[in-house]
Amino acid sequence: MIDHNRLFTTFMELCAIDSEPTRERLMADRLTEMLATLGFVVSEDDTGKKIGGSAGNLYARLEGTAAGEALLFSCHMDRVVPGVNVKPRIEGDYIVSDGTTVLGADDASGLAALLEGITVLKQTGKAHPTIELVLTVAEELSLVGSRHFDTTQVTSRTGFVLDAGGNVGEIVLQAPEHIKFKAVFHGRSAHAGFAPEQGISAIQIAATAISRMGLLRIDAETTANIGSISAIGPTNIVQDRCELQGEVRSLVPEKVRSHMASLSKVMQSAAAEYAGSVTIETVTSYQAYQLREDSEPVCRAARAAADIGVPVCYKATGGGSDANYFNIRGLPTVVLSCGYEKVHTTAERIPLKQLVLLTDWVLAIIDNGVDS
Structure with missing residues (x-):
């Protein structure tokens, strides 16, 4: 049986x-x-060195x-900023932070559920197939950790x-392709006072370009955003350099590329x-994927949800996850909802009941x- 207090304590410790x-x-x-105590053989790759981080991915x-x-489960170990000095607490039916940081349920909820689940298996002696875990770093930086992870060591096909x-x-079932750009x-x-006519304002060019761009919600499958604009200088100089950073996402690969081309044309x-x-630089952070409802991981997840008495709901997402890289590398992988709410904000929270259900x-x- 799941020990609710142990589960909540583990979750809050990780947060x-x-x-x-x-x-x-x-x-x-x-x-x-914690995993070694549960009998796992754990190794760490060199992704930390490659990305200038303090740790690598765990397998x-x-x-x-x-x-x-064999079954593969995966979560990421990082969280968005502000995620330092998190003070989780139980407040009514939820676990919350103190409001000055995110909670980190994304993705400590998955980590805690896996640790508690394996602990239950060990305590009860219940039979289980081989279980593989991939715990990634820097997922919140456009999936940098899973991009560098060597999936050939994974034997699971689900x-x-x-x-x-x-x-x-x-x-x-579906996640987008993502292109980041810098212009x-x-x-x-x-x-700016003596001879402004002799100048060409890079800020004015950028502002004109932005005013003509298709941004935010483009259609049901596509979004675009300018995340930052930078042009540092004194007020008495016509600024000769201005930098934009932005992104385009779409569930349809052709649309993300087409819209990026449209933005480039507007800027030029x-x-x-x-x-x-x-000058425009683009990087494809990750590629889109789509799973069928009758694919193996989806069927297994749906069957298990029915077994615990929760309704199954299929959906697409506008965000990427480590599943993007697993899928494009030939490892069919589905993303499961973890029950947390108000993600990536200081109001992030998770219902106690949802953590148990997870x-x-x-x-x-x-x-x-x-096998039966």
Whole structure:
């Protein structure tokens, strides 16, 4: 049986560990210790060195005690900023932070559910297939951790990423492709009071371009956003450099590329209009994927949800997860909702009941993995 107090205590312990992106050392060490106690063989890769971080991705394996296909579960160890000095507490039917930081339920809820689920298996001696865990770093930085993870060491052909908001029982079938871009507009500096006519304002070029862009919600499947604009200088100089950073996402790969091309055309046109120039750099952070309802991981997750008595709901998401990289590398992986609410805000919270149900879901998936 799930020990509710132990589950809540573990969850809050993990939330209280400082673990912002690329600074997951304390979290990785604590999880390695906890997993080793449960019988996992744990290894850490060199992703930390590659990305300038303090820790790498963890790969953990627990050999099965019964016949059945190996199962992969994955969560990320980092959380968004502000995620240092988190003070979780139980408030009524929820676990919350003190309001000055995020809670970190994204993704400590998945980590705690896995730890409690495996603890229950160990205590009861219940048979289980081989269980593999991939716990990633820097997921919140456009999936940098899973981008560097070597999936060839994973033997499972069915994966579950515990990393989505919404009620337990919600299953993500589709996630977008994501392109980040940086555009640097170049003008010509001049004294803003004596001879502004001799200058070309890079800020004005950028502002004109932004005013003509299709931004925010483009259609049901596509979004675009400018996240930052930077042009530092004194007020008496016509600024000759202005930098924009933004992104485009779409569930349809052709749409994300088409809209990025449209934004590029707008920026180039604005630069030419003012006799300036622009350089545009784009990076595809991750590619889109779509799973069928009859795919193996989706069927297993849906069957397990039915077993614990929660309704199944299929959905698409506008955000990426480590499942994007697992899927494009040929490892069918589905994302499961973990029950947390108001994600990526200081009002983030998780209902106690949802955390228990998430653990039930994990146990049911494992139980269904044993050959009858």
